[in-house]
Amino acid sequence: MINSVLDCVEDRTGAVSGVKHFLYEDIPASSGWHQVLGSVAMFCFLVQVVTGILLALNYAPTPPDAHASLRFILTELTSGRLIRGLHHWGASMMIVVVGMHLLQTFLWGAYKKPREATWMLGVILLLLTLGFGLTGYLLPWDNRAYWGTVVTTQITAKAPIAGPYILRLMGSEDGNIGVQTFARFYGAHVLLLPPLMMMLIGLHVFLVRKHGVAPAPVETEPKKKFFPGQVFKDTVAIFIMFSILFALATMVRVPLGKIADPTDTTYIPRPEWYFLFLFQLLKFFEGPLEIIGSMVLPGVAVGLLFATPFIDRGAAIKLRQRTFAIGIVLFAGIGWASLTFAAMRSTPHKEPYQSFTAEEVAAVGSFRQGQCWQCHGVTPGDMKAGPNLADIAVHEERDALVAHFQKNAGNRGLKDLQFRQLATFMRKLDDESVVAIASTPINVVSGAQLYMKNNCGVCHSINSAGGKSGPPLNGVAKRRDRTWLEGHFGDPQKFSPGSMMPAYKFERADMDSMLAYMETLKD
Amino acid sequence: MAEETLEKRRGFLVGSIAAMMGTISAALGLPALGYLLVPGREKKKSDWIEAADLSKLMVNQPEQIIFNRVRRDGWKLVTEKAAAWVVKTGEQQVVAFSPVCTHLGCAVSWNSGDKTFACPCHTSSFSPDGKVIAGPAPRPLDRFDVRVDGIKVMLGDVKKSAEG
Numbered sequence: 144m145i146n147s148v149l150d151c152v153e154d155r156t157g158a159v160s161g162v163k164h165f166l167y168e169d170i171p172a173s174s175g176w177h178q179v180l181g182s183v184a185m186f187c188f189l190v191q192v193v194t195g196i197l198l199a200l201n202y203a204p205t206p207p208d209a210h211a212s213l214r215f216i217l218t219e220l221t222s223g224r225l226i227r228g229l230h231h232w233g234a235s236m237m238i239v240v241v242g243m244h245l246l247q248t249f250l251w252g253a254y255k256k257p258r259e260a261t262w263m264l265g266v267i268l269l270l271l272t273l274g275f276g277l278t279g280y281l282l283p284w285d286n287r288a289y290w291g292t293v294v295t296t297q298i299t300a301k302a303p304i305a306g307p308y309i310l311r312l313m314g315s316e317d318g319n320i321g322v323q324t325f326a327r328f329y330g331a332h333v334l335l336l337p338p339l340m341m342m343l344i345g346l347h348v349f350l351v352r353k354h355g356v357a358p359a360p361v362e363t364e365p366k367k368k369f370f371p372g373q374v375f376k377d378t379v380a381i382f383i384m385f386s387i388l389f390a391l392a393t394m395v396r397v398p399l400g401k402i403a404d405p406t407d408t409t410y411i412p413r414p415e416w417y418f419l420f421l422f423q424l425l426k427f428f429e430g431p432l433e434i435i436g437s438m439v440l441p442g443v444a445v446g447l448l449f450a451t452p453f454i455d456r457g458a459a460i461k462l463r464q465r466t467f468a469i470g471i472v473l474f475a476g477i478g479w480a481s482l483t484f485a486a487m488r489s490t491p492h493k494e495p496y497q498s499f500t501a502e503e504v505a506a507v508g509s510f511r512q513g514q515c516w517q518c519h520g521v522t523p524g525d526m527k528a529g530p531n532l533a534d535i536a537v538h539e540e541r542d543a544l545v546a547h548f549q550k551n552a553g554n555r556g557l558k559d560l561q562f563r564q565l566a567t568f569m570r571k572l573d574d575e576s577v578v579a580i581a582s583t584p585i586n587v588v589s590g591a592q593l594y595m596k597n598n599c600g601v602c603h604s605i606n607s608a609g610g611k612s613g614p615p616l617n618g619v620a621k622r623r624d625r626t627w628l629e630g631h632f633g634d635p636q637k638f639s640p641g642s643m644m645p646a647y648k649f650e651r652a653d654m655d656s657m658l659a660y661m662e663t664l665k666d
Numbered sequence: 667m668a669e670e671t672l673e674k675r676r677g678f679l680v681g682s683i684a685a686m687m688g689t690i691s692a693a694l695g696l697p698a699l700g701y702l703l704v705p706g707r708e709k710k711k712s713d714w715i716e717a718a719d720l721s722k723l724m725v726n727q728p729e730q731i732i733f734n735r736v737r738r739d740g741w742k743l744v745t746e747k748a749a750a751w752v753v754k755t756g757e758q759q760v761v762a763f764s765p766v767c768t769h770l771g772c773a774v775s776w777n778s779g780d781k782t783f784a785c786p787c788h789t790s791s792f793s794p795d796g797k798v799i800a801g802p803a804p805r806p807l808d809r810f811d812v813r814v815d816g817i818k819v820m821l822g823d824v825k826k827s828a829e830g
């Protein structure tokens with residue numbers, strides 16, 4: 144039965160002998176585990192295609208809906224988080240695997256004649272992979288995406304002569320990013336790059352086939368077949384890669400932050416980890432030299448990669464004798480790792496609550512005082528009787544929420560005003576701010592509650608919310624020391640003559656909380 | 667003998683390749699099915715909307731009411747125009763029909779001549795209480811939830827009518 148179907152297909156299309164031809168190709172006896180990486184890379188791409196299509200089926204590719212629709216995918220749809228996680232981590236995974244594939248080929252010298260073209264195509268595929276990462280980074284349209292892309296466009300804008308044109312090509316007018324840039328990035332990400340990638344992968348594989356898998360310098364044993372031995376090894380490697388990817392996607396949450404806000408100048412942009420080393424490199428070159436870090440060095444590096452087969456034209460030798468190649472890899476690896484490490488260390492860290500208004504920090508206090516945590520988890524996977532706030536978006540109207548609070552936490556000493564503020568806060572929760580409910584230190588929360596109770600916000604502002612008659616409090620701890628602040632609370636006029644601030648005599652514990660809160664306020 | 671172990675080994679390899687590929691496909695495919703087929707988590711009930719003034723309605727005289735309602739459409743909140751045929755059936759009793767024909771969804775309108783709701787598309791017609799009189803429509807007109815509050819007529823969600 145099966146045979147007759149196969150025969151029938153074979154007679155009409157030749158597909159069966161085609162597949163057989165593919166599977167039973169002769170490969171050198173030395174082939175083995177070190178050559179699985181190409182297949183794994185290709186499989187990574189396949190995962191990206193599948194998850195990418197799935198995401199696109201529920202995604203509105205234009206701001207600001209892009210953000211809303213991704214939020215919908217994450218908070219409303221079954222497996223939405225998983226699929227987004229797979230796509231996000233899959234991108235990183237693909238970079239890693241492609242990088243390893245390149246390293247292996249380089250170390251073994253598999254780029255040598257007649258495989259120069261295969262190698263150069265591979266370098267182009269690496270660049271395309273990075274292009275996917277670059278264009279995809281903008282698509283969530285949260286602050287991270289927005290500011291990360293602003294930096295990228297600014298860097299390219301500095302290119303001599305071509306700068307303004309590249310900027311135009313990216314749909315940006317004098318460095319601003321808007322719907323046009325978004326459309327171009329999205330178009331490139333889903334319409335331009337994928338078919339290009341597929342064609343070039345096809346060509347790359349064709350060339351691998353044409354020249355055969357690179358043999359060891361001396362092959363003594365007769366050739367073997369690709370199937371099933373090598374296919375098995377490839378599949379095991381793919382399976383391991385996929386298991387790691389799946390674990391990452393389920394266990395490490397990729398937060399979707401606040402919607403992109405071009406006016407939020409306090410946001411610290413940071414590119415994806417695989418671009419961090421470039422980011423760091425830039426810091427070594429200032430002013431007119433900047434171009435060395437942004438264009439010249441990366442350009443030279445890519446040029447050298449392309450030219451590798453022509454620089455090293457010697458006959459194939461054993462891996463152990465390729466000391467120079469090993470040296471280059473070690474040198475590049477150490478350089479890359481230390482740049483990346485330095486970049487990670489030098490990025491200032493901001494706790495989520497540090498961008499909150501006082502009202503929002505105080506709302507965290509209300510959440511705790513109202514013991515809302517008895518029913519609602521606030522970290523992923525924390526299963527309790529009520530919905531987990533880390534997994535959902537709160538859509539309920541404010542009044543409905545207040546009614547819910549009064550019913551369930553009415554007897555825990557909270558005022559109606561606090562309930563209303565908590566309701567407002569709940570409706571604004573996102574993946575990043577929800578973290579603050581559990582992580583904001585107790586004394587900071589008490590400080591903010593005290594701040595609210597004494598109506599400090601009538602005159603002062605924190606994170607741009609509040610009155611204007613007193614000085615804004617962000618960075619106050621940098622301007623004044625602790626003793627000054629403490630004394631100033633008790634007798635403002637003594638410390639700043641002419642001040643119209645009334646004196647506040649706080650008890651010791653309250654004073655400590657207040658000061659602790661003031662100290663967390665960053666510029 | 668050597669032949670046989672070779673054959674066994676080959677069987678093992680082919681089997682494990684299939685098993686691993688199958689596992690991966692399931693790990694991708696099953697979530698994908700859930701993602702595409704299960705509707706969104708939140709089922710928002712529409713708010714009550716004040717649609718008509720009871721004192722201005724005449725008994726058994728259907729009146730078309732156009733009102734704005736806010737609806738959650740996927741990731742969006744949309745404000746849209748909606749219509750209802752409101753019929754006062756008693757002193758404090760009102761029913762409201764959805765104007766969507768239960769056949770293929772054309773808009774029905776009240777024909778005051780022969781006192782029926784008529785659909786222009788495939789000539790279904792419905793009696794003033796929504797029942798099918800003629801035509802291909804498979805079930806009575808759908809009804810809105812209705813609440814009468816003093817003289818205010820409030821409309822809620824549309825409930826699908828029962829077959830037949």
Ligand code: FES
Nearest residue numbers: 767769770785788
């Ligand atoms: S749609 Fe109304 S009769 Fe067909």
